[in-house]
Amino acid sequence: ARTGIPEAVFAEGKSLSHLHDVIRDHIDRNASLLITRLTPTQIDGLRDLPLSVDDLGRTATLEAPEPDHDAPVVAIVTAGTSDLSVAREAEVAANFMGLRTELIADVGVAGLWRLEAHLPALTAHRLIIAVAGMEGALFSVLAGLVTAPIIAVPTSVGYGVAKDGSVALGSALGGCAPGVVCVNIDNGFGAAAAAAKILNIAQAL
Amino acid sequence: ARTGIPEAVFAEGKSLSHLHDVIRDHIDRNASLLITRLTPTQIDGLRDLPLSVDDLGRTATLEAPEPDHDAPVVAIVTAGTSDLSVAREAEVAANFMGLRTELIADVGVAGLWRLEAHLPALTAHRLIIAVAGMEGALFSVLAGLVTAPIIAVPTSVGYGVAKDGSVALGSALGGCAPGVVCVNIDNGFGAAAAAAKILNIAQAL
Amino acid sequence: ARTGIPEAVFAEGKSLSHLHDVIRDHIDRNASLLITRLTPTQIDGLRDLPLSVDDLGRTATLEAPEPDHDAPVVAIVTAGTSDLSVAREAEVAANFMGLRTELIADVGVAGLWRLEAHLPALTAHRLIIAVAGMEGALFSVLAGLVTAPIIAVPTSVGYGVAKDGSVALGSALGGCAPGVVCVNIDNGFGAAAAAAKILNIAQAL
Amino acid sequence: ARTGIPEAVFAEGKSLSHLHDVIRDHIDRNASLLITRLTPTQIDGLRDLPLSVDDLGRTATLEAPEPDHDAPVVAIVTAGTSDLSVAREAEVAANFMGLRTELIADVGVAGLWRLEAHLPALTAHRLIIAVAGMEGALFSVLAGLVTAPIIAVPTSVGYGVAKDGSVALGSALGGCAPGVVCVNIDNGFGAAAAAAKILNIAQAL
Amino acid sequence: ARTGIPEAVFAEGKSLSHLHDVIRDHIDRNASLLITRLTPTQIDGLRDLPLSVDDLGRTATLEAPEPDHDAPVVAIVTAGTSDLSVAREAEVAANFMGLRTELIADVGVAGLWRLEAHLPALTAHRLIIAVAGMEGALFSVLAGLVTAPIIAVPTSVGYGVAKDGSVALGSALGGCAPGVVCVNIDNGFGAAAAAAKILNIAQAL
Amino acid sequence: ARTGIPEAVFAEGKSLSHLHDVIRDHIDRNASLLITRLTPTQIDGLRDLPLSVDDLGRTATLEAPEPDHDAPVVAIVTAGTSDLSVAREAEVAANFMGLRTELIADVGVAGLWRLEAHLPALTAHRLIIAVAGMEGALFSVLAGLVTAPIIAVPTSVGYGVAKDGSVALGSALGGCAPGVVCVNIDNGFGAAAAAAKILNIAQAL
Amino acid sequence: ARTGIPEAVFAEGKSLSHLHDVIRDHIDRNASLLITRLTPTQIDGLRDLPLSVDDLGRTATLEAPEPDHDAPVVAIVTAGTSDLSVAREAEVAANFMGLRTELIADVGVAGLWRLEAHLPALTAHRLIIAVAGMEGALFSVLAGLVTAPIIAVPTSVGYGVAKDGSVALGSALGGCAPGVVCVNIDNGFGAAAAAAKILNIAQAL
Amino acid sequence: ARTGIPEAVFAEGKSLSHLHDVIRDHIDRNASLLITRLTPTQIDGLRDLPLSVDDLGRTATLEAPEPDHDAPVVAIVTAGTSDLSVAREAEVAANFMGLRTELIADVGVAGLWRLEAHLPALTAHRLIIAVAGMEGALFSVLAGLVTAPIIAVPTSVGYGVAKDGSVALGSALGGCAPGVVCVNIDNGFGAAAAAAKILNIAQAL
């Protein structure tokens, strides 16, 4: 019965006292909880609470369920090492929603052989989350190489014209390789949620 | 063996003689073919060829395969009647790729009761393509009501700030209803291709 | 005689000494005063003065008049808890201008049932200020459900394409649900001023 | 009992045959109908039907109700003569929704005395729709002169940086004269709908 | 012989040691010097040098020449008090280039009577520098009231759609009041340089 | 008594019948009139009227006053031959406002020697209107070579990133050559009006 | 002596009579001439003149010099067949400037094997002009595969977010594959000119 | 054998511990390494490692190879002193890739004589990297004066409309001086890599 998506708290712009209240309330109810986009300052201010914090991914969880051993798997691929933060948000969120994950980092297209080395592994996957900022070409290239659908997560890594992720977003949406769908810039959480819904279809059959 | 996506011809900006050549070549080889984004002028110029033309969707097909009776189904929902052209492109393409389709038109959120009337039908579907221009709110609202993943297709219907579809695109990407993924503005074809890949995962299990 | 709008001081970019001068001058004259968009640093620097400060809303008032018991009421609705800061600016300003307010928080459309739970309350109101950043769909959905005119206040809450509030602004302006008017991003003060002018029309009859 | 807004058909991008069907259906049911944003070509193609067409405002109506003699009045002010088309859409729509209207054209601020000549008339009004493209300064100036709330309709009249109405929109939203609310660029219909809802509040008291 | 414009140093992005070198070199040569856009940190770091610093205008001068008693005069008008920083840059620069200045602050159009109170003074001037951020309407209104040419300086004061000065820039360029020319956002220096060149034409006759 | 600017009619978006009315009215009153931004279709439709039409500049005049023999002169410089249309609008308007003009065409900086050949002539002028689209570098280069103030008119000539004149506008505003002021893209009329006001200052001394 | 770049005429926005004059003048002087960005209408209007016209590339030449048999070669690669128009402009211009060219069309990355089939040929080239609109990923991928420098020409082919070439431009500039330089969207002429200058360096050694 | 481009590490957004790991690994392998876009904080955190740090250029190198005495030379020209940081990144990177460099600083076009003083030196060069932010006119002017190809590096120096380098980028791409190619805003590294590839062509002959 893995149909719905557990609601997550979006921490950005929330006060520490508000976050404390929400978390305490979940602790009291033994409820599980996922918090995303925590700032370093917020993470510091929550140190006294029994949370599992992921500094890189800027997430925290409470009573996170373990994915089943035979749970569906989603591959998470990053173009560069600077995209790892967003990939990590996707991974924590996917695990929280009951999916197993396999992370394949730093395969960006500037050196195509790195991608090719991972092709056998990638081909075996049924669904891929691809995370890229400065190397948005990854989305199109990957889609031309594998049959799995690809959820593109553009990241805000980059500068000049590529600042804030708009070029990566354009590459994800404007390419013509079929089978690529896209979520908001830096939205690892949203990619995980879509992955969970998509893989649940498969399970449901 | 429904793994790959048949390549389609993107007609925009191509000369009539080039299109003629490509089509004749497929006729000679008894090959099937999908052409998208035909202009009215191009459609006129191809009248002599044995194509199945869809004026509203601006598509043409050659030897289009019939979807199997038990093929997977994708629902295609539109917010307004002006979004029907893009929805029709999605439908023709999805059928061409072997999917059955159910079109539910004009359910936009400005009158929420219209959406609610279709909820039972929508809830039964495993995958939804949602097509909206001026009523991009549809993407978030739908995602909060059904468990199926939603492929959002923003359309370029609209004027003023909403001209060219940028507001609808923003609504598809920037909302926080989990389970919405997005393709390029007006890209019915891309939504169909993603739907085919996603439903093929399910079949493959 | 509630016709005009009392001028308010916009604090952003003003020096502490300038603000001190303005406030002292009002204290000396026993005049009432509303200050908006104070930074935390400015709030700190004004601690010695007899102001009513609202940290969340970033406002301060001096000799704020109490709204009459039978003063007109405006409902202030927020989509998410992160939108509360702007809602609070609207509330303080509306009270300062003689309106009573009812705050209904966190009813965003991602979970439509939360909005529905508040519908009876909302339907009873004659004017609604709706405040939303990541869930700009709220503006259209609300307008399709109630007969009251809606003053939309897009907020700068959000990230990626939704950063700085442009998607929320687009949703407020570009939707086609009739009865929605809009003020600048984060402009709770402007929404309150418009509400006061609108409700004064009603009173004046 | 003038609470709701009659739904209108948005003609842009709709086929003639679809429009014919909708209109015929309303004729058969003796129902009233408002159509907006008709192109000259569409207007030509509907010549055989018993519609009241307004070429300047690009509208058509069927069985438009006459506003009551004591119906509330909204003033419609334009900055330039090129803004008249949008003002006319607002006027037709407002009349259709039961409001009386008074049109005051070409009062733009480049010559402030023209505005001043109309001040006595304007001051008497309880609600003003202000329509401006190249002279968006009108919104702020007007709001500083009258106590009535102002619904700003930026128009797409203009060129260079002002092309497509974005400067006028910015003036409407970004000014700091309290009491101005805004609808989409060229959206005379939306301004009328908001005016009807606002004046209905007053009536309802 | 007031024909050329003395070169000024643009401090932004320059290192303290580089600025020190340039200033020392001018001190050694008894040369006059104007530095603009100093950050507070840079101002602190130059405290040991014999500069005339203007904190509000973020300028520093060395051996600034006094304008002649009969030097031409330029009026500098600001819409709001938050625009004073840019106005002050213009004033220091204009004085440095040999012009006398008259500053008229806080006359913004939201309250038109404030502008009217200054009209006699303004009418007497032969050239006006108008500085405005949130009240860009000032440019058009002023141009409709006086015969002097107006150099508009849009400022980056504002938020939401008006953030960074783009709305004020649009108002300066896109209005249709003849006689308004424009310089870059926040460019008080450039306005002064143009004023000096324009008034030198007059002198030269 | 050359103080004010004669009002001009902005033809874009006006109906032929409206233009006819305005012109007839001026003919009847023996009044002079300037019309700008006429489309070819409008020019055709006014053939029966006694107007002086300039097809290249898209202007028409009625009873245009001849500039005095000793009237002040403004130089009008264009970067490319494609910028001539806007330069011509400036010239007709300047003449209409009583200025003499000297046109120097096609001196763009891609070949700096062409500019240098005209330097002696340019140096002699007291005010320069510079018109450029693809070669916006002209504004800065010119300002570094002459002492006269420069009114920059960016044009919409160009393609790709330079389409619609935004690059030329940026060059005019964002350069750091002092003495350049700017009007809207393609606004030859506005440049002429500013020139008239500026040269009137000189006269008035 | 192949050092300079022969000046070309940019036809867009020029009148037929002006073009006639320029061409006649070159015919009289037996001078060679290159004209770019001709519209179909302009091409029609020049039919009577002895020009070599390329309809696809929208170019015309007069007395075009034949490249030497041992002239340097530049490869011109296109991602899609819709990019051929711009590639053709580059080819005609390169030939006109004395370069030999090899055109390799339709190798876009959506199907990576097509690119790989051409790799041996591409590897042999010393300079590559890459032309792509919807498949801007080509620039990065190519740069990761060959050692030759790449001149990227983004094209305006595409729709939605990719309309007008901005996504392709972003891919060319924002990727992180070293060795890619870029010219304006659709600027085949500029790419050819840069290629000529670059290959002349090599020759000059 | 100077064919490939050594991969460099892009420091922005990477954690100190990750950078430490990469550097240590290269030290252990005696491998050379180039790191770009280091923040001051990162530079501080790496003080204990045996790196050659360039604070101005924000680069660090390890075992940087010395360019050969007869290695090809690239000229690096800056418009202003504020552009030196990016020029320095280009210089360090070019040296690292085996090129000799000659830096010519502060020749911006606002004072054309400064550029002219350097013309003999510039004319002698075979390839020029031009670095400019507020004086993007430099790109076009230079291209009109020398026969060498020019690699333009727009910088993010500037404010108002020129903020973030978009005007400089537009000048680089949108001008019509042939022979200018462009890399991303602030991308000194990319310019060096392209220079190395281009000069290697020459060598290879």
Ligand SMILES: Nc1ncnc2c1ncn2[C@@H]1O[C@H](COP(=O)(O)O)[C@@H](O)[C@H]1O
């Ligand atoms: N990183 C994220 N990006 C987008 N949406 C999120 C993210 N994290 C949580 N959400 C959603 O944001 C909503 C919570 O917002 P709030 O009520 O402000 O805490 C929920 O609908 C979540 O599904």
Ligand SMILES: Nc1ncnc2c1ncn2[C@@H]1O[C@H](COP(=O)(O)O)[C@@H](O)[C@H]1O
């Ligand atoms: N000019 C207009 N601008 C914005 N919305 C409009 C306009 N005219 C009609 N509408 C709305 O558009 C919707 C009808 O869209 P459709 O179903 O496509 O005909 C209705 O909700 C109308 O209220």
Ligand SMILES: Nc1ncnc2c1ncn2[C@@H]1O[C@H](COP(=O)(O)O)[C@@H](O)[C@H]1O
């Ligand atoms: N080409 C032009 N560009 C900008 N403003 C213009 C132009 N031609 C005329 N105008 C101004 O436009 C206004 C007339 O607008 P209208 O009342 O619509 O005819 C006057 O204030 C003129 O000064």
Ligand SMILES: Nc1ncnc2c1ncn2[C@@H]1O[C@H](COP(=O)(O)O)[C@@H](O)[C@H]1O
């Ligand atoms: N397709 C093109 N794109 C960019 N610049 C061009 C093009 N064709 C010609 N040019 C340049 O445009 C200038 C000629 O402009 P014009 O004087 O208006 O004919 C010359 O400097 C040419 O090098």
Ligand SMILES: [Mg+2]
């Ligand atoms: Mg990497």
Ligand SMILES: [Mg+2]
């Ligand atoms: Mg509808």
Ligand SMILES: [Mg+2]
């Ligand atoms: Mg919430």
Ligand SMILES: [Mg+2]
């Ligand atoms: Mg007018």
Ligand SMILES: [Mg+2]
């Ligand atoms: Mg003020």
Ligand SMILES: [Mg+2]
């Ligand atoms: Mg030319």
Ligand SMILES: [Mg+2]
């Ligand atoms: Mg192809």
Ligand SMILES: [Mg+2]
């Ligand atoms: Mg300098």
